[in-house]
């Protein structure tokens with residue numbers, strides 16, 4: 001993502017403030033070619049790399065803000081046209097986060113790294129993540145092309161609907177806006193596959209942590225559903241997705257990325273690395289594209305292969321998923337449940 005242009009004196013404080021707010025919190029997608037994210041590559045792969053993403057140059061810090069320590073409830077907002085089978089895969093993933101009885105390596109094992117993060121009082125991120133009420137916005141209430149601002153209006157519509165509005169849960173709610181494959185969201189595909197932030201009281205009436213993730217199947221699967229799709233100009237074969245839906249299987253890792261970051265940095269003043277709060281580098285950013293032992297640079301790391309030929313790295317309830325690893329601040333490198341000893 002390019003750095004913002006220097007602000008001209010003529011611009012108002014409000015513009016500067018909004019610019020600052022809108023530029024933060026997005027996910028730059030991993031791609032098998034050089035990353036354009038300012039300095040994250042330098043941060044990660046500069047210097048002597050010993051482990052997955054490890055580096056003396058990563059200084060993840062706690063900035064004293066709140067994290068999600070109470071039972072976390074995810075409220076999916078299905079924007080546009082969704083098939084039942086697609087919703088099922090995503091719901092199963094979210095429900096897998098707290099399913100401690102899934103076969104290892106499991107999604108619940110992956111969440112254990114996220115649970116290592118605490119707030120000022122020493123309370124850990126909650127181990128309970130459940131799916132709450134859901135909202136369908138199947139007639140594209142705000143059109144098929146959303147901006148960062150209209151994303152907040154979609155959430156406002158969902159929490160203020162006259163029939164079955166989503167509950168207001170600023171302390172432990174995660175409002176997860178999922179857009180169907182025919183919807184464009186500002187910056188989508190241009191390195192951005194999802195982002196998280198919080199709503200502005202002036203637009204929504206409340207400060208609610210939210211995330212957006214789009215189905216890239218039509219627009220840019222090679223960018224946002226890698227390695228289940230690869231762009232034409234990369235001489236590499238795509239791998240088979242575990243749930244037979246390239247767009248949705250690609251979304252799973254981005255959803256995981258966003259929920260992990262939102263939980264540890266819901267108001268963008270808790271856990272992040274980097275000097276500049278406008279470009280926070282968060283716990284999943286640090287491990288973008290790393291799915292297994294040895295991962296880093298252009299290598300995904302060691303993944304698992306099913307008998308059906310599908311590639312994945314962890315088990316959930318009923319299904320398998322491919323999910324990127326997250327930063328472990330105690331070990332100072334990326335970890336995941338499928339790590340080899």
Ligand SMILES: *[C@@H]1O[C@H](CO)[C@@H](O)[C@H](O)[C@H]1NC(C)=O
Pocket residue numbers: 071128
């Ligand atoms: C959190 O979730 C667990 C498991 O569903 C439940 O037993 C517990 O009562 C919940 N705690 C609160 C404060 O709701």
Ligand SMILES: *[C@@H]1O[C@H](CO)[C@@H](O)[C@H](O)[C@H]1NC(C)=O
Pocket residue numbers: 112115116117118124330
């Ligand atoms: C809570 O966080 C602390 C500090 O990171 C860690 O040592 C501890 O194992 C965590 N507890 C759980 C249940 O993950």
Ligand SMILES: CC(=O)N[C@H]1CO[C@H](CO)[C@@H](O)[C@@H]1O
Pocket residue numbers: 036037038039042
């Ligand atoms: C991609 C990018 O913007 N890299 C910059 C990272 O930071 C160094 C200095 O700290 C710059 O020289 C690079 O251009």
